[in-house]
Amino acid sequence: DAMVIQNPRYQVTQFGKPVTLSCSQTLNHNVMYWYQQKSSQAPKLLFHYYDKDFNNEADTPDNFQSRRPNTSFCFLDIRSPGLGDAAMYLCATSRVLGADTQYFGPGTRLTVL
Amino acid sequence: EDQVTQSPEALRLQEGESSSLNCSYTVSGLRGLFWYRQDPGKGPEFLFTLYSAGEEKEKERLKATLTKKESFLHITAPKPEDSATYLCAVQAGGSQGNLIFGKGTKLSVKP
Numbered sequence: 232d233a234m235v236i237q238n239p240r241y242q243v244t245q246f247g248k249p250v251t252l253s254c255s256q257t258l259n260h261n262v263m264y265w266y267q268q269k270s271s272q273a274p275k276l277l278f279h280y281y282d283k284d285f286n287n288e289a290d291t292p293d294n295f296q297s298r299r300p301n302t303s304f305c306f307l308d309i310r311s312p313g314l315g316d317a318a319m320y321l322c323a324t325s326r327v328l329g330a331d332t333q334y335f336g337p338g339t340r341l342t343v344l
Numbered sequence: 345e346d347q348v349t350q351s352p353e354a355l356r357l358q359e360g361e362s363s364s365l366n367c368s369y370t371v372s373g374l375r376g377l378f379w380y381r382q383d384p385g386k387g388p389e390f391l392f393t394l395y396s397a398g399e400e401k402e403k404e405r406l407k408a409t410l411t412k413k414e415s416f417l418h419i420t421a422p423k424p425e426d427s428a429t430y431l432c433a434v435q436a437g438g439s440q441g442n443l444i445f446g447k448g449t450k451l452s453v454k455p
Binding site: 329332 | 385386390447
């Protein structure tokens with residue numbers, strides 16, 4: 232089945248130690264998104280790629296970076312995680328930008344010690 | 345400012361007790377409204393997309409409706425497996441795909 236896959240499902244890191252989260256998709260969608268969701272809160276968009284074009288939300292901290300080496304894969308890099316970065320990180324894809332359905336992966340739960 | 349508000353925050357139902365969840369929105373030109381289901385520790389699962397006032401969509405026990413100011417998710421004769429958090433999200437005109445999410449309604453259905 233076509234899907235959005237995230238690895239790992241659970242990630243533990245230490246304060247200040249860089250961490251990379253991975254997302255892959257078999258939907259062949261042009262757009263990939265990264266959301267941050269803290270406990271009992273709504274998902275918050277960090278950035279998205281439309282093909283190779285990167286769009287960063289204005290309030291996304293510089294500590295968060297992303298890479299998309301090809302259509303199928305997208306990575307979220309957190310350069311120096313703080314305690315406040317502990318959250319569920321969700322990857323989503325859509326065929327195009329605009330009013331198109333976004334399909335989410337299962338998420339990666341990040342713990343910062 | 346674009347905003348999405350969901351109510352109630354939590355809803356407890358007995359199995360078979362029908363009810364509705366509300367999503368009210370204020371956006372500058374609605375391009376689409378989306379309903380998702382999210383189980384604990386998992387990513388949101390897509391349910392429905394609505395594009396214009398008057399539109400309705402159904403899937404099993406769920407029915408979503410849309411007006412110019414709000415959307416309802418009607419749950420008919422719910423079962424315990426319908427227990428989850430239901431998220432509403434909108435995409436505003438002029439946005440580049442940014443979904444604005446509500447905080448969700450946590451539904452518990454007791455047998």
